[in-house]
Amino acid sequence: MEEMKESVEMVGRNGKERERESARDVATVLPAVAELQELRLGMEIHCLSLKLGFHDRVHVLTGLVSFYSKCGEIEKAKLLFRGINRPDLICSNAMISGYTCNGQTESSVMLFKKLLASGEKVNSSTIVGLIPVSFPFGHLRLIDCIHSFSVKTGIVSNSSVSSALTTVYSKLNEIETARQLFDESPEKSLASWNAMIAGYTQNGLTEQAMSLFQEMQMFNVIPNPVTLTSILSACAQLGALSMGKWVHGLVKSKKFESNIFVSTALIDMYAKCGSIVEARQLFDSTPEKNEVTWNAMISGYGLHGRGREAIQLFSEMMHSGIRPTGVTFLSALYACSHAGLVREGNEIFQSMVHDHGFEPIAEHYACMVDILGRAGQLDKALEFIKGLPVEPGPPVWGALLGACMIHKDTNLARVSSKKLFELDPENVGYYVLLSNIYSAERNYPQAASVRQVVKKRNLAKTPGCTLIEVGESPHVFTSGDRSHPQTTAIYSKLEELTGKMREAGFQSETVTALHDVEEEEKELMVKVHSEKLAIAFGLIATEPGSEIRIIKNLRVCLDCHTATKFISKITGRVIVCLQHMSHNRKHGVRSFNRQT
DNA sequence: GTAGGGTTAG
Structure with missing residues (x-):
């Protein structure tokens, strides 16, 4: 930041005799300023170039158009662009991309058409800028058109074009088209692999994501922070703690810890896999945090029923200078609901509306x-x-x-x-x-x-299921599951527990109510069974006194909560029970049993 | 000077 200011001042000091060089410096520094979203600094640079009289050079103008677009100041970008006499291709590309990343898809398309009509030959950057990756919804037909155009002109063989198309199709859940683009792209860059892996994880297809991750390594493509961010997200969805730890090791050895996406994904992974203490330690040791990092930690506490800690962290965030988002409030409210903090939840909701000026959405x-x-x-x-x-x-x-x-x-x-x-x-x-x-x-x-x-x-x-990791291996149980190799031992352990629980005064209201109903009705209570099976297995397969961590996918939960408490008391074990929707994906769950 | 891949809620 300071260096950047110095560089700008230097431009000023050197004045007219170095105008050409200064203009070049400004054009070089603008992309960095845009990436940092430093609107004020960029405007100072703009003023400076006006003062020094090189504001009308096309390099500087292109940089400014792109800078203002990236900072969301699309009107300023438009104004500048309109003032340019004969914008060249690079400059037009900047404007096309500017429209697109501000959600002004129609304007983007219009400019593109104008460009084609003028006989200008477009290039891969033009196409990439035209693809509405940030605002894809409702634009499937347009995207199909861009796709056909790219195939017809052969530009689809450019890996940037095909990666962007892979991404946008994934976002629209058109995962097969995305995969086809990936398979057919002649020169797969690291970004091509990353786009496909991310496409899978974002659609909950963790099995495919993991296997593509293995495949890329077989092709000697070295994973970078972008790859590992997606893989960590897949681990979080699966509750795959040992795999997550392995990736953490990889992150350390490659010195990727300082990457904010990676550290946030690690925090989320530990929280979702049941290790809230690890998550918090990482959170505290991470020097750079953005709103997503905070959100991940707050929602992690919510997931663990630690409402007080969530609220504490939420209020620290409010004082940290990081601005809350809609997700921040959702995470904090979610934590309140799980911990029964009614007054606190009300306060947060009121503060969201009145102090922070947020318009609540349906989820709030x-x-x-x-x-x-x-x-x-x-x-x-x-x-x-x-x-x-x-x-x-x-x-x-x-x-x-x-x-x-x-x-x-x-x-x-x-x-x-x-x-x-x-x-x-x-x-x-x-x-x-x-x-x-x-x-x-x-x-x-x-x-x-x-x-x-x-x-x-x-x-x-949706079939209810519960996951437990023992040692390095994940085990998934469904209702009445008898597929596990240790099934006999598990069921007799369950019998033993049921007896002891009854002695301790446990009454399974719902289950007795369902006792004389048909088999299918019992299936409606799936997660009670799957959860108990997983706990019973955990008791058999782990050291006495050690913590048991289970993750389940369904929210409905009346009987199992009490049962778990009883089992914990009887056996003297800490039982961490998590439920998250991202674990609610059939493919991912299946992959677990296969993988190991 | 323009352009490709990533984290959080449900």
Whole structure:
């Protein structure tokens, strides 16, 4: 930063006789200023070049157009660009890219067409700048057009073009097209591999991401921080602690720790894999933190039910000078809901709106409903919903339904389910919740009729599963799973535990309620089983007294929570139980059993 | 002087 200022001052001091050189210096320094998002400094440089009279050189102008675009000052960029007499290709490319990264796709396309009409030959940078990587939604047809154009002109063989296309297709969940582009690209750069790996992890296809990661190493392509960031995200999604630790070792040996993406991904990985202490140690030892780093740590605490720590960190963030984002508030609110911190959640929500001027989105409202609902304040939750300035969507009603389940409010459950079935008829989760509520109060005919709807409409439900890592190996259990090699020992351990739990006063309300119901009904309680199986296995397979960490994918959780507490008490083991949605991906879960 | 790949919530 200081060096940059010096360099600018030097330009000033040297004056007219070195005008040409100074102009070149300015053009060189601008991209760095843009990357640092130093709007003020860039404007000073702009003023300086006006003063010194080389502001009209095309190199400087191109740099300024690009700089203002990257800082979100698209109007300034447009103004400058319009003033240029005959912009050359590089300058036009800068403007095309400027429009695109500010979400002004139509203007970008118009300029591109104008360029083509003028007979100018476009190059790979033109195409890359035209691809709406940051704002792809709703532009699939345009992207297809750019793709065809690239194939027709042969420019698709340029690895930058094909990487950008791979990325944009991945973002639109068009993963097969993305893979085809990757496979057909004649010279795969490191970025090509990274684009495909990231495409997989962002779509939850962790198995494919991992195998491509192995493949690239077989081709002697050396992973860089970008690669490892994606791989760490895959580990986090899988709960793959030992793989994550291995990657951490790689990060250290390659001295990538100072990369902010890598350190943030590491913190997130440790938190999601159950090692919150490790996560915090890394967080504290990381000198450079951005809003995402803070968010990852706050949500990590939330995941572990450590609401107080989450709030503490949240307030430290507010004083750190790092500006909060919508995700910051979501993470903090989520932590409050898991820890039953109603007053604190309310304060954070109010502060978000009034002190920070954030317009809440549906997820924030849903979090508030969740906070009130979980705490048993169902009336207040409903009141809150009724007072919303916008029409509440599925996340809001879903949160209310979840709360009704915990507090067994059948009437309100019926109201929210009705809304949910209208708004989101394909989502099986809501049917399962409602059916469970009916079952819990022994209203079997109603429960059966809800399940009938699921069956009739042929809706697929997400299978519940629980993961546990023992030593270096991950083990995944589903409901009633008998596929594990140590199945007999696991089930007898479970028997033993059930007996002891009963002696200790454990009453499995829901399970008894479901006792005389058909097999399929028991399946609705999948995660209870899978979680217990995983714990039973953990007890057998690990050293007495050691910590047991399990990760599950479904949110519904009434009986298992109490059962886990009992088991922990009886066996004297610390049991860390995490649930995160990113673990809710079938492919990833399957890969676990195969990989080892 | 323009252009490719990355982290956080649900």
